[in-house]
Amino acid sequence: MDTDQLLSLINHDGAAVALSATALIVAVVTLLYVASSRRRQDFLDNQLKQRTETLWRDMDELRIHQFNDTVTPTPGPHGRDSDSDQFATEKAAYETIWPLVWQLHDRLGMFLRAVESGEPAGELRLEARNAALEARSALNRNRPFCHEEVDELVTRIIDTDIKAHLAACQYMDLLKESATSNTTHDRNIQREKFHLLYDGEAREMINQLVSVIRNRTLRKG
Numbered sequence: 001m002d003t004d005q006l007l008s009l010i011n012h013d014g015a016a017v018a019l020s021a022t023a024l025i026v027a028v029v030t031l032l033y034v035a036s037s038r039r040r041q042d043f044l045d046n047q048l049k050q051r052t053e054t055l056w057r058d059m060d061e062l063r064i065h066q067f068n069d070t071v072t073p074t075p076g077p078h079g080r081d082s083d084s085d086q087f088a089t090e091k092a093a094y095e096t097i098w099p100l101v102w103q104l105h106d107r108l109g110m111f112l113r114a115v116e117s118g119e120p121a122g123e124l125r126l127e128a129r130n131a132a133l134e135a136r137s138a139l140n141r142n143r144p145f146c147h148e149e150v151d152e153l154v155t156r157i158i159d160t161d162i163k164a165h166l167a168a169c170q171y172m173d174l175l176k177e178s179a180t181s182n183t184t185h186d187r188n189i190q191r192e193k194f195h196l197l198y199d200g201e202a203r204e205m206i207n208q209l210v211s212v213i214r215n216r217t218l219r220k221g
Contacts, residue, residue, distance in 0.1 A: 087217075089145050090145050090146065090147065090216065090217070091216075091217045092145070093142035093145040093146050094146070094150065094213050094216070094217060096138055096141075096142055097135070097138050097139055097142055097146070097150075097154060098209075098213065100131070100134050100135040100138045101135050101154055101157055101158070101206070101209070102206075103131050103134070103135070104128070104131040104132050104134075104135045104157075104158065104161055105157070105161060105198075105202060105203075105206060107124070107127045107128045107131045108128045108131070108132075108161050108164060108165060108198060109198065110124050110127075110128075111124040111125055111127070111128040111165070111168060112164065112168050112194055112195075112198055115168045115171060115172055115194075116191065121172065125165075125168075125169065125172075128161075128165055129165065132158060132161060132162050132165065135154075135158050136158055139151070139154050139155065139158070147212070147216055149212050150209065150212055150213065150216065153205055153208055153209045153212060154209065156205055157202055157205045157206060157209065160197050160198075160201045160202040160205065161197075161198070161202050163193075163197050164193075164194040164197035164198040164202065165194075167190045167191075167193040167194035167197065168190070168194045170190045171187055171190040171191055171194065174186050174187045174190065175187065
């Protein structure tokens with residue numbers, strides 16, 4: 001094909017060529033955005049996991065300290081014994097609730113990543129839902145033994161993660177519909193919503209919960 005024929009083809013199908021080029025640019029930008037979002041999310045996940053691992057190590061050290069205290073008990077006034085019992089009850093409540101809160105956030109993150117990458121997410125969707133039910137049930141059973149700040153934070157974390165789960169489910173439903181400007185806009189809204197809820201609100205509240213539990217238990221030990 002000589003130069004005149006090529007120019008003639010481009011002039012004749014200019015709109016199609018421009019549309020193809022635009023689609024290619026959009027696809028490249030989308031891939032770059034997804035890769036950047038995943039790197040940022042992995043970085044934030046690693047930060048949060050490091051904080052939770054530190055909390056677990058601190059709690060293990062506290063258990064060892066308390067075990068040593070029980071091996072060589074010292075007499076004390078009844079008020080001190082009562083405070084010790086209250087502290088042990090509160091701490092036991094957190095040891096029950098915290099693993100389930102973290103399990104919920106972890107399972108939800110796996111579900112959201114699968115949804116956004118277009119991978120099969122049916123089983124992860126159910127696991128995240130069940131994790132929310134388990135965390136809610138544990139909180140209800142142990143609520144009388146929790147400090148009000150912990151109670152409020154755990155409640156808000158569960159509610160926020162459930163909202164993110166529902167937004168991701170809505171996003172999945174919209175993917176099944178025919179691609180139109182309206183459905184694309186609605187999908188983008190739902191995707192942005194579950195990102196803000198999970199990566200923003202829920203993550204910040206989990207960091208607060210870690211700090212509150214540490215202050216309520218470790219410093220008392």
